[in-house]
Structures are given as C-alpha cells and as structure tokens.
Amino acid sequence: MTNILIAGVGGQGTLLASRVLGRYAMISGKDCKLSEIHGMSQRGGSVVTHVRIGDKIYSPVIWEGSADVILAFETLEAARVKHYLKKGGVLLVNSEKILPMPCITGAAEYPVGLQEKIQETCENVCFIKAQAWALEAGSAKATNIVMLGALCKLCGLDKGVMAQAVAECVPEKFRALNLKAFELGFERV
C-alpha cells in the first residue's frame, strides 16, 4: 500500500498529478482511490489531493501520520501538511514560494527559514526547483510533471510506466513538453 499526499495552491495542477498516479496504478494492475476537493478552494487557496495505491483500498482519504510520500508544490504548503507523513516517509518539495493573501496584505508574515525548519524535522526531505525546471521544459504549468519525475527517481517507481501514464493523461500537443519536464525532474533530483 502506498499513500501519496499532494499539496499545493489552487491552479498548480495537483489534480492532474493525481490523475497521472491513478493511471500509473491502473497500468500496474493495482487498486487505487483518489480524493480531492473542488470548488471554493480552487481559487488560490490550499488544495490537498489524496492518492492511495495498493491491492485493496477502502478509504479514499489519507490521514495524519499515514502518508508514505508527500508531494508539496510550495514550501508553506509542505509545512502545513507535513504531519500527514508517516515515520520515515519521503517529503518532496518544490522550493518556489507563493505568497498567501494574508502575507500579501501584511496581516501575516511568510515564515523565515521555513525550509531549514522542515529539513530539521523530517528525515527524508528533498527540495527541488520544480517550477524553474518546468520553465526550462517550456512552461511553468508542467511543474506538476517535474514533481512526478522526481518522485519516480526518489521512490524507485517504474519510470517507463510513469512516463506512459504522463503521456496518456496530458493533451497531445503538450505531450513532448511534459515528457521533457518529467525527464528533467527524474534526472536532476
């Protein structure tokens, strides 16, 4: 059983990332459930998507202390959900910052030294510049696929199957771009 929690900001493509992992499960002949929340949170708020892959899945939702892997698309969101990680789990973070509205208006401050703090408390944590690498591949929108490339390498998932899942889940005209983003994430992590 593998529990993967994907955390990010509405509009960052966390839903597509979960769909790709679902396709990965299907090609691998495993059971899979995904859970997500649409609607209001889409509008620039925190979003969390749950992916569970195994022989037989009941709950579609991952709970605190049970995630094998967390894919965090933003540092603040990594800090927000890291208590979902199980002991020894892997935390993969896109190190780019997106300011939440309370920080923009000055009502709150984006925590200083957050990355170091996360690194101190988690055993297996990896920060990557996923958005910068996605831009290199051709679009910031491919940040999610860069993250999947890095996940594949870090957790020893089947690269060929994941690449196939990516190819099947993205529109044809963006396929080459996304596969390049996937490759960059895999190679550089």
Place this chain on the structure above:
Amino acid sequence: MKELMLTNQAIARGAYEAGVKVLSAYPGTPSTEIAENFVKHEGVYAEWAPNEKVALEVAIGAAVAGARAMSCMKHVGLNVAADPLFTAAYTGINAGLVIAVADDPGMHSSQNEQDSRFYARSAHIPMLEPSDANEAKEFVKLAYEISEKFDTPVLLRETTRVAHSHGFVELCERNEVGVRPYEKNAAKYVMMPANAIKRHVIVEQRDKALCEYVCSLACNRAEYTNENEIGIVCSGVVYEYVKEVLPNANVYKIGTVHPVPVPAIREFAGKVKELYVIEELEPFIEDTLKAAGVACKGKELFSLQGEISVPVIKAAFGLSADETLTMEKVPARPPVMCAGCPHRGVFYVLNKLKLSVTGDIGCYTLGAVPPLSAVDTCVCMGASVGMSHGFKKATDGEAKCVAVIGDSTFLHSGVTGLINAVYNQSGITLMILDNSTTGMTGHQQHPATGKNLKGEPAPVVLLDELVRACGVKDLAIVDAYDVKAVEKAVKAATASKEVSVIIAQRPCALLDKSPKPKMNVVNCRNCGVCMRIGCPAISKGENGIVIDPIQCTGCGVCANVCPFGSLVKEGV
C-alpha cells in the same frame, strides 16, 4: 472493461447504462460533474436548467411522459426543488426518476451542513447512499429498478468525499429501455385535494412495502467476523473508514438510508456484542433504530458537525493515533479572487464608498474577505436582492446598501427578488456582476451565455432586456475593469430613489486564455494603495511593489487605483 472514474462520472455512467434519456440539473459543488459527464454519452439529452426547481420539474415531466430521467443538485439545491419533490412523491412516475443530491459535511464548498436524508423521510421517497464510485454506478441502476417497481421517485445521496473521489468502475452496456407509453390519468397526475387525498394513502402503503423490501436487497448487508466483537452500522464513505480502522468488527452496511432496513439490523444487533452507529451529521440512522427499540450508541461518541475520518473513529474507540511529525503553525491560505478577476474593482469601490452590501452565492462571495471586506451578508442563491429590499423597508429607504449578484445566480432566483423590489417600490440598487459564466463551480453555461450544456450555440437571454422587462427604468452598463466608471455608476444609482440596476460586464479572467499584457512598475512610491485591491499577483518588495508576471493578466485595475500612475500596461 475497468476505468478509474470520479464518482460523479460513475453516476453519469450509471444513468447512461440504465437507459436514462433526459437529465436536467443546476451546477452546485459537489454535484456538478454528473451532468457534465452524462451529456458526453451518445443518444441522451441533458441540460442546465436555470435552477434546481425547474430541473426537477423537467425530470418529473420526462418521467411521466415515459422516459427514464434524472435531476442532479447539491444539498441546498434540493431546498429549491423541495416543492416539486414532495408532490412528485404523491403522483409517482411512469418511467424511472432518480434525483441525485450531494451533501457537503465539513462545508468544503457550502453555506450550511444540512442533512438531506431528512428530505427522504419527510417526502416519503426512498434514498440510496453509495460508498464509492463503482457502487455509485450500480446504485443508480438499482434506483431505477426501485423507482419503477414502486412507482416513486428515488433519491441518490452522496457526500463530498464520495462525489469527489475516484475509484475503478466496471463498465457495462446501456440498457435501451425505450420510452413507455403515456396515458392520461388525472387522478394520478393532477394533485388537487380530492386526488391528492387518495394518493397520500397510496404513499403510506408504498412506505410500508418498501420497509419490507429493502431488507431483501443485497446493498443492505451484514458482514460478520466474530460474535464476541462489536457491531457497527454505517453507510457511505464511513463504511470505508470503518473497514480501515476496525477490521475485526462486525459491520452492517446500509445501502438504503431511507427506509433504514430496521428488521435486518435488529437481527444483526442480536448477533454482536454491542451496537454502534457511525454516521456524519445528524443521528438519522441512530434515531430510527432507537425509535424502533434497537439499542445502540452513536452521537454520544461522534460530533454532529463536520466529517467522520479514520482518526475520529480511532479516537472514539480509544485506539492510539498514528505517530505524526509536529504540526507547524503557518499562515492560512484562504481562497482568493484570481488575478484579473472582474469582481475585484467592483468590491474595491463598494468598500471605498462604505456601502452595506448584501451578497450572494458565487466567486464574488470572496468580496467579504480582507482586504476588500465589502460584503455584509451571504445566505442563499438570490438572497442578495430580497435582503437589500428588506434593508430598505426596515430603514424607511435610508439604508445605504447595494445588492450584488452574479449573472447565473440572477437567472437562478435573483430575478424574482428584482420583480418584488420594483413592485413594492423599495428603490434598491442591484449590481449584476456579469462574468458570462457560472464561475465558482467551474465555468458552466447558463441561459445568458449563448451556449448550452453541450457547448452548442443557444438562444441568449439578454440581461439588460430582462431587467427592463421587470420594470426597471434606471439601468447602467459598465466595464467591470473601469473602476472609475463603476464608482460613478454606483454613486448615481445609490443616490436615486428608483430601483436601479448596474450590470458590470467582463468575462471571467480564467475563460480568456489568449496572451495577456502585463503590468509594469515605474517609479513606485510604495504607498500601498494597490495592496487594498487584494490581487494575488501584487506583493510588496523592498523598493516598491512587485508584479508576478505568471499570474498578472494586465487587467489594469491596479493602475486604476494607483494615485501616482506607477503601474503601466505593457506587451500584447
């Protein structure tokens, strides 16, 4: 063939496989994707109705005419459709009729946490509740069987966690049931007192027959492990959590939450150590069992609010929680209006003019949060208009207030409030924020967009003509990005004693995907005025404000409020 499907997609698939011909719905999270997926199938008809009442009436009409029909809505939508619902229970159907309703425990995207199971009991309509995607598809087909066997509409309830989860679904062929002949039958379909009195008797008889029948259904089942273990009664997503946390417990899984299969559960209770009911929201199943004399524990262990979860069940049964890392205290990231949102400038003006704003349901409810902080109230679809009228009547017309409503919500139920304001002469000011779509639920078409659910061209209801036809003389149309024009229009409208309407036009910023200009910062004095519009693309830097070029759409609202002309549009 197996496919990984969103439960809402699986419900649409189930309707397709059941031979449903007509579907009518109004968008509402978490139910919207049912209609959006159903319409993709060949040989079916599906539409967005202007509201849930109309949607259900369409489905009732189609079912009486002989075609299997479906109507879909969120829990509060069922309030809107409650009028036809209660009487459709009396008329019964001809071909099968299923109403899919999505509850939202935890209020991920809703204004209340009402429990729609009470509608089933109150209207005397059976209700099924699936636990996952594959079951949802199968339950839809079962619902049509029950509907036609017992001549009744059937409710299919899902909750957010079920509606918006994916699971593998086994695909089957469509059952081409065709259209049944329609025969005129006034005693059955004309619900005036003399007929309705007779139909009510049939409704009660049907209830009794259903109570017995549901005990024989495979969707209501006991899963025994050991007679020395406790027994858990549950339904929906809670079943999945129970199987996760209490693998040794005996479980009674309910498929029909109304009527609850009481005799079968009584038998189950006799074979287990102690009986517990775990359910989200109200003690619906628990109260039913207790009223029937089946002893059980429930809400003394679980809250009436929010969602049940694996940790909640663990805590209730004294099981140790999983070890976790410390939780960080970090700033919240609430949802915000997108960069380029046409609502932003409007709320900036309303806040600046210190008006009381009766708000409504949509993205523009976000006009209530800082720094815009413009909206005073949000109750239900269309309430902005009636509430502004009430503000005026309470203060003998003195209240400085404006009603704000979206284009889709205005057509849903705002227009009747406007007719009331004209007829009863309150002199309200109504702003229709026309972004040419139903935004919050993910861009659905409506009668004023010029397209139908399929995306095909459709006749357009012109909002300005509709407003005039309601008797409004004072109508202004402004560009929502032109903050100065908006301010001028609001000042003029609120000064008038007549009912006035301002239509602020601009399509939703997420609809136009063409390359956009970007705002450029020149000689910024860091005065902070542009920070008051709450744009996520603007942040404070050391030497003035910084524009995030990835988010910026060049809408120019910031340039409109900058007192020093430091924001300049560049490119494209």
